[in-house]
Amino acid sequence: MPSAVPHRDAVLGLIRSLGRPVSADEIRDALRETGIGIATVYRIVNKAVEEGDLAKVELPGAPARFEPADLPHHHHFECDACKRVYDVPGCAKGVTGLAPEGFAVESHEIILRGTCRECSGVAV
Amino acid sequence: MPSAVPHRDAVLGLIRSLGRPVSADEIRDALRETGIGIATVYRIVNKAVEEGDLAKVELPGAPARFEPADLPHHHHFECDACKRVYDVPGCAKGVTGLAPEGFAVESHEIILRGTCRECSGVAV
DNA sequence: CCGAGAATGAGAATCGATTATCATTCTCGC
DNA sequence: GCGAGAATGATAATCGATTCTCATTCTCGG
Structure with missing residues (x-):
């Protein structure tokens, strides 16, 4: 060791x-x-x-x-079945533009949910 | 009453x-x-x-x-200062398209953070 | 090999959120 | 006005996550 x-x-x-x-x-x-x-x-x-x-x-x-901590900007996917969380690369356009007038957006987060590749392929 | x-x-x-x-x-x-x-x-x-x-x-x-429960599709804004959460109408395009091949997206969530209108206007 | 100081693991303690308990209070039909 | 059953509030209990405690173990320079 x-x-x-x-x-x-x-x-x-x-x-x-x-x-x-x-x-x-x-x-x-x-x-x-x-x-x-x-x-x-x-x-x-x-x-x-x-x-x-x-x-x-x-x-x-x-x-x-x-x-x-050094990963490029990305978001996350949480599998409803296995509860694991995955990184998803990229980002959606116009995200920060959603905020109403007068709100200063400093960061954002996108969380996708569903079934991951591994769980999709597995029968119950 | x-x-x-x-x-x-x-x-x-x-x-x-x-x-x-x-x-x-x-x-x-x-x-x-x-x-x-x-x-x-x-x-x-x-x-x-x-x-x-x-x-x-x-x-x-x-x-x-x-x-x-009857609000139309929307997302949320959390104020870093007052911790209040606000609704933000609308949604970003292409959100669900971010998921990698093989991942089935069933729902998504967008969280914006920053300073709300009220807190922006108030001096420290 | 030896001791100082850091690291470790087991389990107790804590923390904030939420839920359960239970005696009391309230509501309503009669 | 009366009693059954629902609703309420204060507080204790619970829950999962995380942190703290402390005795033990490990690491290393000397």
């Missing part, structure tokens, strides 16, 4: 390799064999967010997810 | 008159003088949601809000 901070590397590596925002629970489960505790997962991702390495993705009614 | 269910009417009336999604706390505060309790507010809005009279609006990191 080389690395100076093995858990941190394992967590950030996992997040980068999955290519979608993952929750603390998902991280803990994926690294189950290392015996990592949920407190450590939170410690690592919180610090990484502070340091600008990770971005926190919050969706209604779901635990926070984490993804690399 | 006529009505058979005064609190229900007061709550639904308030929601309709404000024209924006309101949380249980906001409802209780607005109806403070009637002495309504938070439990009653939740009982009323939950039943109204079940009965199809209200829709629940959930935004990340905020308590659920409620608005009339």
Whole structure:
């Protein structure tokens, strides 16, 4: 076990390799064999967010997810079946133009919901 | 005080008159003088949601809000300053087209954030 | 090999939102 | 005016997510 901070590397590596925002629970489960505790997962991702390495993705009614902070502008897709969240590249035109007169839009978020590719192909 | 269910009417009336999604706390505060309790507010809005009279609006990191269920398709604006949530009419084109191949989009949500009209006009 | 300081894990504690409990109050038909 | 049943409010309980605590373990320079 080389690395100076093995858990941190394992967590950030996992997040980068999955290519979608993952929750603390998902991280803990994926690294189950290392015996990592949920407190450590939170410690690592919180610090990484502070340091600008990770971005926190919050969706209604779901635990926070984490993804690399250097991704280009994108949005999210939440699967109704498996509850996983995926990145969707790009953005819709005219989004910020929707706001009524007098409202200053500083950021926006688009959340798509439905069935992901994996769940679509699987019979019940 | 006529009505058979005064609190229900007061709550639904308030929601309709404000024209924006309101949380249980906001409802209780607005109806403070009637002495309504938070439990009653939740009982009323939950039943109204079940009965199809209200829709629940959930935004990340905020308590659920409620608005009339019969509004046309629209989205929401959350003010960073006052935390109030407003309806924004209309929708952006091409939203559902963002999803990658194989993902079936069944609904979507757009959340704008920034400063609302009221907060924009007010100095710190 | 040794000790200081950082990191860890298990579980308790906390937090905000929501729901359950239960004694009291109110409504209405009679 | 009376009683059954619904509604209410205060508060305790719950829930899931997250953070805190603390004893233990690990890392490393010396």
